[in-house]
Amino acid sequence: MGRTLAEKVWDDHVVRRAEGEPDLLFIDLHLLHEVTSPQAFDGLRQAGRQVRRLDLTIATEDHNTPTLDIDKPIADPVSRAQLETLRKNCADFGVRLHPLGDVEQGVVHVVGPQLGLTQPGTTVVCGDSHTSTHGAFGALAFGIGTSQVEHVLATQTLPMARPKTMAITVDGELPDDVTAKDLILAIIAKIGTGGGQGYVLEYRGPAIEKLSMEARMTICNMSIEAGARAGMIAPDKTTFDYIEGRAHAPRGEDWDAAVEYWKTLKTDEDAVFDAEVYIDATTLAPFVTWGTNPGQGAPLSAHVPDPASYEDASERHAAEKALEYMGLTAGQPLRDIKVDTVFVGSCTNGRIEDLRAAASIVEGRKVADGVRMLVVPGSVRVSLQAVAEGLDKVFTAAGAEWRHAGCSMCLGMNPDQLAPGERSASTSNRNFEGRQGKGGRTHLVSPQVAAATAVTGHLASPADLSDAPVTAGV
Amino acid sequence: MEAFTTHTGRAVPLRRSNVDTDQIIPAHWLKKVTRDGFEDGLFEAWRKDPQFVLNRPERQGATVLVAGPDFGTGSSREHAVWALQNFGFKTVVSSRFADIFRGNSLKNGLLTVVLDQKVVDALWELTESDPQAEITVDLRDRQVRAQGITADFELDENARWRLLNGLDDISITLRNEPDIAAYEAKRPSYKPRTVRV
Ligand code: SF4
Numbered sequence: 001m002g003r004t005l006a007e008k009v010w011d012d013h014v015v016r017r018a019e020g021e022p023d024l025l026f027i028d029l030h031l032l033h034e035v036t037s038p039q040a041f042d043g044l045r046q047a048g049r050q051v052r053r054l055d056l057t058i059a060t061e062d063h064n065t066p067t068l069d070i071d072k073p074i075a076d077p078v079s080r081a082q083l084e085t086l087r088k089n090c091a092d093f094g095v096r097l098h099p100l101g102d103v104e105q106g107v108v109h110v111v112g113p114q115l116g117l118t119q120p121g122t123t124v125v126c127g128d129s130h131t132s133t134h135g136a137f138g139a140l141a142f143g144i145g146t147s148q149v150e151h152v153l154a155t156q157t158l159p160m161a162r163p164k165t166m167a168i169t170v171d172g173e174l175p176d177d178v179t180a181k182d183l184i185l186a187i188i189a190k191i192g193t194g195g196g197q198g199y200v201l202e203y204r205g206p207a208i209e210k211l212s213m214e215a216r217m218t219i220c221n222m223s224i225e226a227g228a229r230a231g232m233i234a235p236d237k238t239t240f241d242y243i244e245g246r247a248h249a250p251r252g253e254d255w256d257a258a259v260e261y262w263k264t265l266k267t268d269e270d271a272v273f274d275a276e277v278y279i280d281a282t283t284l285a286p287f288v289t290w291g292t293n294p295g296q297g298a299p300l301s302a303h304v305p306d307p308a309s310y311e312d313a314s315e316r317h318a319a320e321k322a323l324e325y326m327g328l329t330a331g332q333p334l335r336d337i338k339v340d341t342v343f344v345g346s347c348t349n350g351r352i353e354d355l356r357a358a359a360s361i362v363e364g365r366k367v368a369d370g371v372r373m374l375v376v377p378g379s380v381r382v383s384l385q386a387v388a389e390g391l392d393k394v395f396t397a398a399g400a401e402w403r404h405a406g407c408s409m410c411l412g413m414n415p416d417q418l419a420p421g422e423r424s425a426s427t428s429n430r431n432f433e434g435r436q437g438k439g440g441r442t443h444l445v446s447p448q449v450a451a452a453t454a455v456t457g458h459l460a461s462p463a464d465l466s467d468a469p470v471t472a473g474v
Numbered sequence: 475m476e477a478f479t480t481h482t483g484r485a486v487p488l489r490r491s492n493v494d495t496d497q498i499i500p501a502h503w504l505k506k507v508t509r510d511g512f513e514d515g516l517f518e519a520w521r522k523d524p525q526f527v528l529n530r531p532e533r534q535g536a537t538v539l540v541a542g543p544d545f546g547t548g549s550s551r552e553h554a555v556w557a558l559q560n561f562g563f564k565t566v567v568s569s570r571f572a573d574i575f576r577g578n579s580l581k582n583g584l585l586t587v588v589l590d591q592k593v594v595d596a597l598w599e600l601t602e603s604d605p606q607a608e609i610t611v612d613l614r615d616r617q618v619r620a621q622g623i624t625a626d627f628e629l630d631e632n633a634r635w636r637l638l639n640g641l642d643d644i645s646i647t648l649r650n651e652p653d654i655a656a657y658e659a660k661r662p663s664y665k666p667r668t669v670r671v
Contacts, residue, residue: 015657016650024650026657028665038507046509049644058668078505085507096669117666147552147581147643155647157654250664258664 002268004165005234006200009140009265013123015157022159028122028139030152031108032059032095034086035413036127040150041089051093053156058117059090060098062107063413067376067403070100079414093153106379106405109133109347113217114381116246120235120262125152130347130429131230132223136216137243138235138265140200143224163229164274166199167267170207172281177463179357180215181349181427181446182287183207183279184222185297189287191277193295196228199275202267203233207281213242214353221348222429225294234266286461288334289431289444291322296431298334300449300461306330325433326441327421334459337443341424342373342400342454343436344447346410349427350378352385354447358427359391361451361462362398368457373400374416376408400454412437425453475583477640480612481564483537485601486527493541494548495575499557501549512557532605540597540609541568545586546575555582565611567618569594580633581643587611587618593625613637 003011016024030053037059044050051057064079074080083100090097098104104111109130112118120138125131127149134141144158152158168187188195201223203216211219216233223231240259243249250258289297290304296319298305307319307330323330328337344350344358355377367373375395377383383405386392392402409416410428418424418440427450431442443459452460503515520526527533539558545568546554555578558566566584569591579586589597600607600620610619613634618625629637636646647654 016653024647024653026654026661029668039509042507042509047642047644055667055669081505081507117668119666122666145552151644151647154644155654156658157647159643159647248666248668250666254664257662261662261664 002271004267004271004273005138005202005232005265006140006163006165006230007271009121009123009138010162012121013140022161024157024159025123027125027152027156027158028056029112029117029124030057030156031112031124031126031131032057032086032149033062033108033126033128034082035063036146037089037149038082038085039146040127040153041093043147043150044093044153047154049154051095051153054094054096056156057153058096058098058112059086060105060108060111061086061100062105063407063411065100065105065404065406066414067406067408067416070404076415103380103384106377106381107347107350107407109217109221110351110378110382113137113213114246114379116243116249119243119249119258120239121265125158129224130221132228133217133221133347135220135223135230135232136213137239138232138262140230140232141220142230163200164198166196166201166228166275166277167273168201168203168277168279169205170203170279170281171205172207173210174207174281174284177286177448177461178281178284179286179446179448180211180218182284183281184219185287185289185294185444186284187277187279188222188226188295189297190279191226193225193293194227196223196226199228201226201228201231202273203231204267208233209236211238212353213238214351217351218348222294225429235262286446286449288425288449288459289442290326290328290334291319292325292431292433293318293322294429294431294444296322297444300334300459302334304328304330304332304334327423335464336458338423338458339371339425339443339453340422341409341418342367342371342450343376343409343424343426343428344374344450345376345378345408346426346428347378347407348429349447350376350382352382354427355382355386355391356389358447358451359394361448361465362400362455363394365398365455365465367399367454371454371457373398373454374403374409375400376403376416377405379405398454409436411435412440418442425450425459475640475642475645478564478583478585478613478637480610480614481537481585482608482610483564484533484535484606485538485540485597485609486533486536487598487601488527488539488541489598491542492544492547495546495551495554496548498546498554499551503557504551504553509556510560512553513560513562516557516561530605535562537562537564538609538611539563539566540594540601541566542594543568543570543591545571546579547572550574550578552578552582555579555584559584567594567597567609567611580637583637583640583642585611585613585637587627589618589625589627593618593623596623
């Protein structure tokens with residue numbers, strides 16, 4: 001019988017298989033950041049162990065880094081301690097680190113792909129749930145806990161139980177105004193935040209094949225929000241073109257051998273998935289969340305749902321709680337929801353294509369009065385590229401704040417936070433209570449919707465702006 | 475990880491059920507960047523009360539925690555286990571543990587022993603009336619012994635073997651080092667590297 005993409009990559013990494021035990025998998029790439037690594041290094045130290053494969057390990061700073069005044073000492077003692085600890089650990093153990101101020105610094109899931117380290121058919125792990133992002137390249141990429149981080153540092157392997165596989169087939173073509181973010185929000189709303197539990201998701205079908213690499217990363221990034229272990233997309237010419245020439249891409253004969261292998265990484269015709277879901281791309285529209293988990297979303301043109309309309313008691317209860325926290329009333333048009341803050345950034349939508357999309361909408365327009373728009377590139381490289389294209393000027397001319405790279409308001413571990421009761425339209429991936437600051441209210445949106453929302457002051461899509469063109473400089 | 479064969483020590487009777495991991499080690503302790511130094515955070519809220527059993531002079535140096543049912547529920551934080559170990563506990567006895575806490579404890583070499591509530595009650599009575607009373611937890615014989623009390627307990631063979639030999643996950647994996655080396659030797663040269671070595 002044929003095998004799925006996930007099964008092929010899995011099988012190619014089995015170091016040891018024994019009856020009644022989880023498989024021991026080899027890890028090709030281990031990404032580290034300051035939040036989940038300290039105790040792992042401490043464990044190594046206590047046991048007198050070394051990092052087994054420094055050449056498969058890389059660290060950067062992202063969660064705690066400030067996006068303003070990056071040359072000044074970090075004010076928050078906890079953030080500072082975490083960053084200093086990572087620096088000391090990397091120095092002590094010899095791990096390559098890209099600290100704040102370095103040109104390769106950025107959100108760990110933006111940095112790996114842009115260096116060309118994330119490649120098809122590899123296993124990638126990081127002590128962070130959004131490691132699923134790297135699956136966009138046909139890599140098997142898992143978020144892991146701190147004790148697993150220590151295990152990988154010491155052994156370059158992980159004992160893991162084989163996951164089940166789920167195909168998510170997106171047929172047809174996405175309408176022009178529908179982005180990868182809208183698609184993944186719609187998928188999560190359909191299968192639920194627990195729908196992917198125990199599975200590796202494989203996104204496939206014509207609509208997926210047409211997506212750019214960065215759009216594919218947006219999709220795979222949010223697999224975890226559907227509860228999945230990982231998300232994957234089969235590598236193709238789009239993937240190979242994206243990798244070719246990057247700092248760590250294979251070269252010469254290695255490139256040819258790699259591409260030959262990568263081409264085999266497709267689910268076989270006769271392979272059987274443990275579960276299958278179908279989505280008709282043509283029915284989709286810009287999508288936003290109204291609740292406090294990423295599955296509580298609806299098309300922008302819809303209304304805040306009535307909790308009473310849910311048959312399932314626990315869903316009804318969750319919706320009631322969410323509306324209360326979000327300060328919304330059932331039946332309210334989603335378009336009427338006013339925001340205080342717009343955040344463009346994160347490992348979901350903080351790459352150059354995302355910034356270009358947002359800039360093209362705010363260009364020649366103004367951020368609405370009373371709205372704060374924060375643009376935070378996913379990495380220093382993304383930032384430099386944006387500056388080279390003049391996007392920073394477009395944002396600042398519109399009245400937005402152009403910041404330094406990092407996780408920033410995606411989780412508010414640094415000073416970029418919502419105040420209690422404040423409401424944001426955010427291109428990040430989690431709208432949990434307090435995620436962007438205690439009492440903050442988050443609506444997950446695409447970069448396009450974020451930009452249009454910044455201009456109008458309420459949830460909006462670019463189409464809402466079309467009859468109100470504004471000339472530059474106004 | 476330290477091996478656990480048999481341990482004898484004085485006890486702390488903790489007559490509370492549903493002690494969750496937030497009570498064992500409150501969330502603000504999670505900001506620490508080491509695995510040790512959590513002893514002062516253990517049961518932090520309750521320790522503000524000088525009468526709390528852990529604060530009593532006669533309990534100093536005790537190494538066996540005898541807890542109520544459903545110990546270790548709530549968040550999966552491994553820090554709860556570290557806090558108990560940092561404080562000096564070698565073993566925790568209860569009639570029921572939360573799954574994740576139990577997994578974390580056995581992985582870290584803290585032996586969690588499940589006994590009938592009747593036996594737990596007897597241990598409470600014994601150690602409350604005589605703070606000097608010692609409890610022996612014998613993993614070889616899977617038996618708990620104290621004055622007038624003998625009770626067998628269950629532990630799956632794999633967890634028992636690991637504890638008896640002091641094997642953590644990493645040392646178990648490293649027993650298969652030749653397999654890892656063999657895999658590494660045949661990895662293709664086109665695979666990415668972060669640094670040249
Ligand atoms: S950008 Fe957000 S989701 Fe991504 S790694 Fe940072 S905190 Fe996590």
